[in-house]
Amino acid sequence: MKTAPLPGNETARLRALKDFAVLDTPPEPAFDDITELAAQVCKRPMALVSLIDEDRQWFKSRRGVEATETSRDVAFCAHAILNPGHVMVVADAQRDERFADNPLVTDEPHLRFYAGAPMVTDSGEVLGTVCVLDREPGEMSPAQIGALQALARQAMALLESRRTDVALLRAELEKARYQVKALEGRVALQGGMQKALRAEHSFREAVVERAAEGICVGHNIPVFPFFRFTVWNEHMTEITGFTLDEINRRGWLRVVCPDPKVQRLAIERSKRMRDGDDLRYERWEITRADGRRRSVRLSTCKLNLAKDLKHLLILMYDCTDEENLQREVMSGRTDTLTGVNSRRTFREETGLLIRLAARTGTPSVLGILDVDDLKTVNDEMGRAAGDLLLARLGKTLLASTRATDVTGRLGDDEFGVFLPQTDTANAKIFFGRLHRRLLDWIREQEWPVNISLGVAVFPVVPPSESEALQYADSLMHRAKTGGEKRIVYAEYPGDDTGEND
Numbered sequence: 348m349k350t351a352p353l354p355g356n357e358t359a360r361l362r363a364l365k366d367f368a369v370l371d372t373p374p375e376p377a378f379d380d381i382t383e384l385a386a387q388v389c390k391r392p393m394a395l396v397s398l399i400d401e402d403r404q405w406f407k408s409r410r411g412v413e414a415t416e417t418s419r420d421v422a423f424c425a426h427a428i429l430n431p432g433h434v435m436v437v438a439d440a441q442r443d444e445r446f447a448d449n450p451l452v453t454d455e456p457h458l459r460f461y462a463g464a465p466m467v468t469d470s471g472e473v474l475g476t477v478c479v480l481d482r483e484p485g486e487m488s489p490a491q492i493g494a495l496q497a498l499a500r501q502a503m504a505l506l507e508s509r510r511t512d513v514a515l516l517r518a519e520l521e522k523a524r525y526q527v528k529a530l531e532g533r534v535a536l537q538g539g540m541q542k543a544l545r546a547e548h549s550f551r552e553a554v555v556e557r558a559a560e561g562i563c564v565g566h567n568i569p570v571f572p573f574f575r576f577t578v579w580n581e582h583m584t585e586i587t588g589f590t591l592d593e594i595n596r597r598g599w600l601r602v603v604c605p606d607p608k609v610q611r612l613a614i615e616r617s618k619r620m621r622d623g624d625d626l627r628y629e630r631w632e633i634t635r636a637d638g639r640r641r642s643v644r645l646s647t648c649k650l651n652l653a654k655d656l657k658h659l660l661i662l663m664y665d666c667t668d669e670e671n672l673q674r675e676v677m678s679g680r681t682d683t684l685t686g687v688n689s690r691r692t693f694r695e696e697t698g699l700l701i702r703l704a705a706r707t708g709t710p711s712v713l714g715i716l717d718v719d720d721l722k723t724v725n726d727e728m729g730r731a732a733g734d735l736l737l738a739r740l741g742k743t744l745l746a747s748t749r750a751t752d753v754t755g756r757l758g759d760d761e762f763g764v765f766l767p768q769t770d771t772a773n774a775k776i777f778f779g780r781l782h783r784r785l786l787d788w789i790r791e792q793e794w795p796v797n798i799s800l801g802v803a804v805f806p807v808v809p810p811s812e813s814e815a816l817q818y819a820d821s822l823m824h825r826a827k828t829g830g831e832k833r834i835v836y837a838e839y840p841g842d843d844t845g846e847n848d
Contacts, residue, residue, distance in 0.1 A: 348421070349444065349445045351426040351429060354428060354429055354473065356471070356472060359472055360473060363470070363472040364398060364474050366510065367474065368510070369407060374407075374408060375407075378408035379408045382394040382408045382409065384498060385478075385479050385494075387695070389462065389491045391460070391462075391480060391485075392482075393411035393456075394411065394479045395424075395479075396475070396476075397422070397477075397478060398475035399424055399425055399428055399474070401419075412456070417451070421450055421451055423449075427464075427465060427478065428465055428476065430465070431471070434463065435463050436486070436492075437462070439459055439484035440458055446458075446461075459481060459483055460482075460483060461479075462479050462492070462495060463477070463479075464476055464495040464499035465499060466500075467499075477495060477499040479495065508664070560662045561580065561583035562660070562663075564578035564650070564659065565577065565661070566658045576599075586641065586663055587633065588637055593636075600614065602634075604632075604633060606634070609633075631643050631644070631645055642666050643667075644666050648660045684756075685738055685742075686742060687755050687756050688753065688755035688756070690757050690758070693754070693756075693757065694755075694812050694813075694816070697713070697753055698812040701812055704808050709768045711767050711768065712803065712804050713763065713765050713816070714764045714765075714778055714803070715757065715762070715763050715801050715822070716762045716763070716764070717760055718736070719797040719832075721759065721760040724736060724794060724795060727795070739788070741756065743785060743788070747780075747784065749766075751768075752765060752766050752767070753765040763819070770806070771806075771838065774836070779834070786798060799827045799832070799834075800826055800835070801820065801826050801835050803819040804838045805838075818840075822837055
């Protein structure tokens with residue numbers, strides 16, 4: 348076994364890792380999402396967000412791996428961090444002289460395959476990797492390598508954002524504001540305090556410029572452009588493409604939100620901000636100076652610095668690359684005829700939400716819908732007519748559900764709807780309306796079919812998505828055998844007292 352040599356900048360690298368204050372912290376959903384995506388995209392059973400400390404590798408997130416850390420001398424990632432610009436792929440560890448006699452290869456977990464993308468800070472230090480592992484040898488496609496690198500960049504962005512936590516930034520700005528106000532009162536008595544005031548102003552500027560997000564501060568003015576910015580850090584210029592002078596001269600809404608529909612929405616949100624309604628990571632769409640559309644998330648806070656002057660603190664984060672990556676990962680995961688999720692995707696997303704419900708202790712609902720007598724439509728009216736019916740049904744399901752809900756096609760004529768954070772009363776309201784809507788449309792089109800529904804309510808979390816699907820499916824079959832156009836509800840584990848039509 349060949350132990351990896353230390354990087355040339357090891358001292359600076361360890362110092363940077365310590366500055367992030369992430370080692371030995373509890374698991375976080377944002378990092379768990381990254382390992383989940385890495386495992387799915389690369390089709391490997393194990394994935395890690397691994398950080399290389401002085402004598403160990405520690406896992407901020409892990410999927411399919413029981414251990415929380417290993418010694419550094421056996422770590423594959425200790426080799427991967429030596430080449431920051433590339434993904435290290437070990438196709439078969441038993442045939443690689445660096446790892447053939449590594450305990451992780453010869454003993455549990457008997458690793459054969461490894462691919463790790465380095466997480467690199469803006470100043471060039473490699474903190475660790477986002478990596479995937481397998482007990483079988485294999486290869487990585489160019490698309491999988493690119494996705495793994497993108498996930499490593501996202502993990503690094505999360506670490507940067509974590510280091511410059513928004514709450515800390517606001518606390519520092521608020522503290523600086525009161526310090527400046529106190530200094531201004533003392534300037535009238537001591538001219539020498541001007542120097543201290545300038546030093547305090549420099550401190551505020553340093554805090555703003557070091558932040559990972561775009562930060563700006565502005566206030567209302569009576570003439571065009573009706574809002575003037577007094578603080579505009581470099582990250583705001585990077586995100587929007589406009590400098591402070593350009594944005595004040597040309598007007599915020601006119602240049603950043605030129606589309607009339609987006610502008611109307613922005614005006615409504617701006618009014619909410621001026622009225623003191625703080626936004627928390629609200630999604631906006633803006634247009635950069637070069638014409639590119641970007642997706643950003645805004646958080647705002649009103650600062651009353653003077654009696655008649657309202658200042659607004661705005662934090663902006665560009666989430667375009669994240670959304671593009673999510674769309675890339677999710678492409679091809681939907682049923683092409685109906686537009687809802689495929690059976691596999693429905694089970695994966697439902698499984699994730701069930702595990703989340705286990706953490707939060709919130710109830711959830713799973714409904715399975717069956718199109719009764721679809722075969723009659725296909726036989727008498729043709730397959731095209733049956734496809735049209737199913738496509739319209741899928742469209743209705745998507746229009747009736749929330750963004751946080753999951754819909755999917757489970758079979759030719761079966762569909763599933765999973766509602767997180769939903770109790771029995773709200774389940775009956777939702778599925779009752781959905782059932783009536785579908786039956787009304789069927790009658791209007793004179794289709795010779797009906798809809799049966801089985802709805803399982805989980806006040807406690809089921810063992811797995813398979814158990815949940817099996818239970819809801821049994822309720823759907825009870826609805827069918829009891830007569831068409833019925834809904835059967837039951838609370839898990841589904842004793843007779845919980846069922847009703």
